[in-house]
Amino acid sequence: MIKTTEGYTLVESMTVLLLVFIITTITISSIQPLYRQMQINHFFNQLRLDVSYAQLYAMSHNSEVHIAFFPSNYRYMIQPGGFQPTIIDRTYSKKFKIQLATLPSTVTFLQNGRIRMSGKMYVYYENDVYVFVFLFGKGLTYVKKL
Numbered sequence: 001m002i003k004t005t006e007g008y009t010l011v012e013s014m015t016v017l018l019l020v021f022i023i024t025t026i027t028i029s030s031i032q033p034l035y036r037q038m039q040i041n042h043f044f045n046q047l048r049l050d051v052s053y054a055q056l057y058a059m060s061h062n063s064e065v066h067i068a069f070f071p072s073n074y075r076y077m078i079q080p081g082g083f084q085p086t087i088i089d090r091t092y093s094k095k096f097k098i099q100l101a102t103l104p105s106t107v108t109f110l111q112n113g114r115i116r117m118s119g120k121m122y123v124y125y126e127n128d129v130y131v132f133v134f135l136f137g138k139g140l141t142y143v144k145k146l
Contacts, residue, residue, distance in 0.1 A: 040125055043096055044143050047076075047132065050088055051107075051141055054078045057087060058109040067107040069121070071098040097124040107134060114138065122146075
């Protein structure tokens, strides 16, 4: 009587599982920096878009628009002048820390789209520091990693 068995040995199965584990570990470790950079890019892109929207809203509605930063609550709000309802109330990740340096807690765009007072704020994300600058004149902004 000839006995045949089909299947894999324990050593073969463990080898395959080890290879899957190694590939998964390498993939996850390479994705983490990418995910981190995506979070940073998303934060600054969203902030820039909101600032541009506030400026355009001020010009199109011929009214002042205020961007109020609340760093301790991890949020900022965009409100038209007067007692009109809030346009945008945006929260952001608690991984971001904002420190208003020369920038007042409320940035105001005038009816012509110009900013009332220029300034900068520091944005901290883990060990990185960025400066977000509001320029005088046409309300342009830029971000720079320090």
